[in-house]
Amino acid sequence: MIAVENLRKRYGKTQAVDGLSFTVEPGRVVGFLGPNGAGKTTTLRILLGLVRATSGQATILGKSYAQLERPFCQVGAVLEASGFHPGRKARNHLRVLARAGHAPKTRVDEVLKIVGLEGAAKKRVGGYSLGMRQRLALASALLGDPGVLILDEPANGLDPEGIRWLRDTLRSLAAEGRAVLISSHVLAEVEQTVDEVVIINKGKFVAHGSVEELTRGAEKRVRVCSPQAETLKKHLITAGLKIDEDGDALLVTGGTSSQIGEIAAKSQVILHELIPLATQLENVFFALTTEEQG
Amino acid sequence: MIASLSSEWLKLRTTRTIFWLLVALGAVITLSVVAGVITNDKERISSPHDQLDLLGIGLLALLIALIMGLIVSTGEFRHGTITPTLLATPSRASVVISKAIAGMLFAVALVGLAEGLVAIELAIVLPAKGVAFAIQSGPAAAFVGRILIAAALWGAIGSGLGIVIRNQIGAVVTCFVWLFFAEGLINAILRSHAIGSHAGRFFPLQATGAILDTGARNPADMLGRVSGIAVLVGWMLLATFAALVLLKRRDVS
Numbered sequence: 001m002i003a004v005e006n007l008r009k010r011y012g013k014t015q016a017v018d019g020l021s022f023t024v025e026p027g028r029v030v031g032f033l034g035p036n037g038a039g040k041t042t043t044l045r046i047l048l049g050l051v052r053a054t055s056g057q058a059t060i061l062g063k064s065y066a067q068l069e070r071p072f073c074q075v076g077a078v079l080e081a082s083g084f085h086p087g088r089k090a091r092n093h094l095r096v097l098a099r100a101g102h103a104p105k106t107r108v109d110e111v112l113k114i115v116g117l118e119g120a121a122k123k124r125v126g127g128y129s130l131g132m133r134q135r136l137a138l139a140s141a142l143l144g145d146p147g148v149l150i151l152d153e154p155a156n157g158l159d160p161e162g163i164r165w166l167r168d169t170l171r172s173l174a175a176e177g178r179a180v181l182i183s184s185h186v187l188a189e190v191e192q193t194v195d196e197v198v199i200i201n202k203g204k205f206v207a208h209g210s211v212e213e214l215t216r217g218a219e220k221r222v223r224v225c226s227p228q229a230e231t232l233k234k235h236l237i238t239a240g241l242k243i244d245e246d247g248d249a250l251l252v253t254g255g256t257s258s259q260i261g262e263i264a265a266k267s268q269v270i271l272h273e274l275i276p277l278a279t280q281l282e283n284v285f286f287a288l289t290t291e292e293q294g
Numbered sequence: 295m296i297a298s299l300s301s302e303w304l305k306l307r308t309t310r311t312i313f314w315l316l317v318a319l320g321a322v323i324t325l326s327v328v329a330g331v332i333t334n335d336k337e338r339i340s341s342p343h344d345q346l347d348l349l350g351i352g353l354l355a356l357l358i359a360l361i362m363g364l365i366v367s368t369g370e371f372r373h374g375t376i377t378p379t380l381l382a383t384p385s386r387a388s389v390v391i392s393k394a395i396a397g398m399l400f401a402v403a404l405v406g407l408a409e410g411l412v413a414i415e416l417a418i419v420l421p422a423k424g425v426a427f428a429i430q431s432g433p434a435a436a437f438v439g440r441i442l443i444a445a446a447l448w449g450a451i452g453s454g455l456g457i458v459i460r461n462q463i464g465a466v467v468t469c470f471v472w473l474f475f476a477e478g479l480i481n482a483i484l485r486s487h488a489i490g491s492h493a494g495r496f497f498p499l500q501a502t503g504a505i506l507d508t509g510a511r512n513p514a515d516m517l518g519r520v521s522g523i524a525v526l527v528g529w530m531l532l533a534t535f536a537a538l539v540l541l542k543r544r545d546v547s
Binding site: 041042045048049050051052065066071072077079080082083084085086087088089092095096097099100101102140 | 297298300301304305308309310311369373374375376377378379380381382383384385545546547
């Protein structure tokens with residue numbers, strides 16, 4: 001559905017995207033991850049015909065965005081929460097886009113309801129919070145009832161309830177057979193939402209696979225807090241475990257929480273916290289992008 | 295193209311900018327009409343020709359049409375709405391042409407309203423001063439028709455320049471400097487004895503003067519009406535073409 005092939009984009013001396021290739025299949029939610037400046041937004045903008053690639057191809061449904069018959073109704077996009085005239089009411093913003101994009105008028109009220117903005121539809125966008133703007137941006141993307149969704153940091157500015165709503169919405173959209181490509185830097189959030197991830201760094205492809213595939217075999221980390229941290233650290237290092245410090249806490253790699261607990265008990269060290277870190281994707285992400293940087 | 299044009303027209307109607315511009319225009323026109331009638335002797339505003347000159351107060355709307363074209367186009371970049379605009383209409387040529395046509399239609403509507411307001415106010419204020427309303431429909435229609443042609447072209451020029459310059463304040467200041475200072479200065483230099491050129495006739499404001507018969511009194515310094523229209527059409531095409539080329543070449547990021 002979405003295919004990026006050997007894509008390159010150069011801005012002066014900066015190679016923003018460097019030979020990137022990946023695909024997104026229907027019914028899948030794919031996370032598009034990378035550190036700031038990795039080339040995520042540039043890639044998404046090339047896919048949508050807003051930025052010209054230096055070389056390579058970025059197609060949706062086998063065509064470039066501009067070549068699609070009714071692009072707005074085939075591809076929905078959220079690129080930023082700032083593409084609104086502050087003096088225009090939300091409903092009018094959607095009416096403007098619906099007219100230009102050949103979306104049915106009736107969709108305006110439908111999408112306002114989907115994103116939970118029906119009560120604020122007649123309010124000028126200048127008075128919207130960032131979270132409300134994100135919802136309006138998503139409403140714009142859904143106007144044409146598209147089969148493909150491309151979302152750049154859609155969780156920015158959303159409160160916890162909004163994030164849960166976004167997660168559920170994306171899952172249900174994918175369940176309807178749509179392909180969803182979502183870039184984000186909130187890794188813990190992405191991990192709960194996506195089926196697969198594409199990781200890039202410095203414009204280059206780093207990894208592509210399901211969260212399970214990428215995290216399988218990854219070293220697990222445990223967060224440990226103790227009033228005798230220095231003593232514990234020595235015993236853990238002696239046991240062959242790797243230690244990183246995170247403020248007052250120790251981040252232990254290479255051992256399970258039960259192993260660490262046993263070492264602490266044998267050494268008569270008091271523990272205040274012993275928490276296995278659940279966000280494995282974050283570990284994989286940092287490991288992969290740090291390797292690349294190195 | 296029709297969908298894009300319809301969308302551009304809706305954009306124009308759905309912000310408060312147009313409301314405040316109309317209020318400002320209405321206030322300035324009313325003040326100008328009242329002042330024009332009160333400060334002149336009865337003899338100087340009695341003939342149909344004199345009253346036709348008063349009808350020219352509506353020309354103020356030309357400037358508003360230009361500014362509105364600039365604001366609407368530069369606003370796309372200022373507020374970032376160019377991104378959803380190009381997502382809904384990926385053809386950049388369609389966007390530029392739609393904006394130019396919407397600018398033309400808006401300018402015609404605005405100037406039509408302004409001239410209607412001037413005519414209504416004159417019909418009220420002139421008799422109040424004891425002067426009969428003597429504007430004849432034929433000459434008035436011809437005069438207003440010429441203003442509408444100029445307005446349409448200036449509306450499209452504003453839309454094009456707004457895409458070329460992008461910075462809202464920069465675009466408005468550039469146009470004001472050109473209209474109120476640079477064009478007159480350059481024209482005067484060209485016409486000076488040292489150079490002796492009549493090339494200034496081809497400048498946009500001079501061409502507008504030729505269309506409206508409000509330009510230079512020396513025939514050598516002014517084009518004919520039809521030539522004036524042709525030259526202003528040329529400026530409009532130049533602004534639109536420049537907008538098209540630049541929008542096509544630029545990345546929207």
